[in-house]
Amino acid sequence: MVSKKLAEGQSSAVIIEKFASFLKEKRKRNTPERYKILDKVLEFSKQFTVEDLSRAMRDDAFLVSRSTLYYTVDLLVEAQILRKINTGGSSIAYERVDQVQHIHLKCEVCGKTKLVRDTAFMAYMNARKFAAFRTRYYNLTVYGTCNDCMRRLKRNRGNNK
Numbered sequence: 445m446v447s448k449k450l451a452e453g454q455s456s457a458v459i460i461e462k463f464a465s466f467l468k469e470k471r472k473r474n475t476p477e478r479y480k481i482l483d484k485v486l487e488f489s490k491q492f493t494v495e496d497l498s499r500a501m502r503d504d505a506f507l508v509s510r511s512t513l514y515y516t517v518d519l520l521v522e523a524q525i526l527r528k529i530n531t532g533g534s535s536i537a538y539e540r541v542d543q544v545q546h547i548h549l550k551c552e553v554c555g556k557t558k559l560v561r562d563t564a565f566m567a568y569m570n571a572r573k574f575a576a577f578r579t580r581y582y583n584l585t586v587y588g589t590c591n592d593c594m595r596r597l598k599r600n601r602g603n604n605k
């Protein structure tokens with residue numbers, strides 16, 4: 445099914461190949477660290493920060509310097525494998541370019557972001573043309589309160605009575 449394939453994005457092999465030819469073209473070094481970082485990046489199914497990536501690498505007992513992480517993520521953006529997302533706050537998040545755009549549900553209390561798919565909305569947005577404008581991608585974030593925070597807030601309100 446075509447839509448399933450789209451939803452999952454490109455295969456890791458295709459992306460790794462894309463990165464390899466990017467490095468070659470830009471005459472950048474083909475270091476094992478860069479591929480290890482890309483492997484980790486491909487495990488994220490939603491947006492992530494360099495901090496998240498750093499934690500995931502540490503969990504894997506693979507230690508790389510913060511500057512290597514930032515530099516590699518920048519290379520992945522330049523190679524159009526990742527894109528930067530403005531999350532509204534001061535932090536910068538990244539997501540894979542090949543993945544179908546999701547709606548981000550961001551909790552304003554705990555800051556957690558959940559991804560949801562809405563096929564009807566995506567179909568509408570993918571077909572939407574704007575006058576005198578060429579869309580490259582879109583990014584929709586819905587702000588509100590998650591269930592966990594809602595419960596906690598309700599409980600706290602109860603205690604204050």
Ligand SMILES: [Zn+2]
Nearest residue numbers: 551554590593
């Ligand atoms: Zn929350």
